Amino acid sequence: MLGILPDGGRVGRGSVTVEGREVLGLPEKQRRRLRGRVVAYVPQEPMSNLDPTFTIGSQLVEPLRCVLGLSRREARARAVELLRQVEIKDPERVMGLYPHEISGGMAQRVLIAGALSCDPLLLVADEPTTALDVTVQAEVLDVLRRVQAQRGLGVLLVTHNLGVVADLCDRVAVMQDGRIVETGTTEQILTRPQHPDTRTLLAAVLDDAPARGEWTPPTVVSGAGTSTDRTEVTA
């Protein structure tokens, strides 16, 4: 969709339209105009997608000046505002930090801010929270939900985590081996899956699995350990 398939990969057939316009086969120059302004991308690995040699501020300001042609000062003010929107406290200070000085969760917020910087209509987010701890993941999902509501943004979220799907998505498409096997509302897919692959996937979710019961002292321990004289007492 973004036209950034790895080298050698190419679209065999089919069509992708953005705002009703065919984008496959579009010259690179026109495609570039779509990126950022219409379609923006949030990658999976927040840290490796920031340049370690530039401050957060400069990485946000640069595209604003290039793409939108803002002055240095306007771009800076806007970058600070964007950081505030993704709920970074003290954005002025964060602007001056380098990527290694911020946490993974904050880096992902910065990337979301960057993706939003040119007011896109559609956000493509590829496993945006997979690299994050669960408590941080919950916060980043909150941010995504809020900016989506505020801006009326379309989001194409790519994830393996069905919990994230339940948290954020209206509709779901389930993929298996390069094919979409089932689509429907989140409610439908997660509570009444039809396709066997979807069912297998849901069956592997441990949410409803019972907690393991309490431990009982072993009476016979077959073949574990070689130490002699084991004193197990049955309670």
Next chain:
Amino acid sequence: MTTTTPLLAVHDLHVAYPGKGLRAPRTEVLHGVDLDVRPGETLGLVGESGSGKTTIGRAVLGLAPVTGGSITFDGVDITNASRRHRRELSRSMQVVFQDPYTSLNPSLLVGDTLAEPLVAHGRSAHDARAEVAGLLDRVGLPRDAARRLPREFSGGQRQRVAIARALAVRPRLIVCDEPVSALDLTTQAKVLELFLELQRDLGVAYLFVSHDLAVVRYLSHRVAVIHDGRIVETGPTRDVTEHPTDPYTQRLLLSAPVADPAAQRARRERLAAVRASSGSPSSEAAA
């Protein structure tokens, strides 16, 4: 606590890594941790990155600089065990690491990988080879796997090889450090089943380190939650995961989204309430 003496007992454990540079202060990552694992029991150790959960496992295995406290295995103090003692301990204590792609020697046939610990513990090459076949059966791999290289296997199968290697010497405790985190959901479920089955059949105890509460809940008799180098809550799995008392545990539990839209909406609201009441910052501070 029952009358059974714990297999592994960790008391007031402190671990500090030396700082960078000369005379730099040490960084303490564990600030007095207590836990124990009984024979045949699974203790789940849950925490987020940087909490020190992996360090506890490493300290137990003698791979982290212990600066205070004690670690007892089967009644014997192993806090500062000698190399020789460690070697002996490796017979009763084994490990399964997170990444099955890097924890297996890529140039060794699976059969040799499995025979190595057996030979190291005095088995003849012939006996070892015979036992390898049994080990492969045990973990649900085909017999001919012994003559293949790790790269011929999927992640889940490689993790089975790693488990078989740990089992080879019939240990009484296996430290499992995020053993299913690198696997996809369906493979993960199968490997967890294997862990349960092996414990039932062999009575091996697990110290199961993971960030994933659902996994820990499924596999553990008891759970210890670690946050910033301290155990904040510990108890039977059902109590900790259904009625957590510590605010951090509550936040951790509610943060993991569930695959049901209605239930997840309710969870989100409860999480917001917990965050508000514990006054935790909604965005983490910069490092």
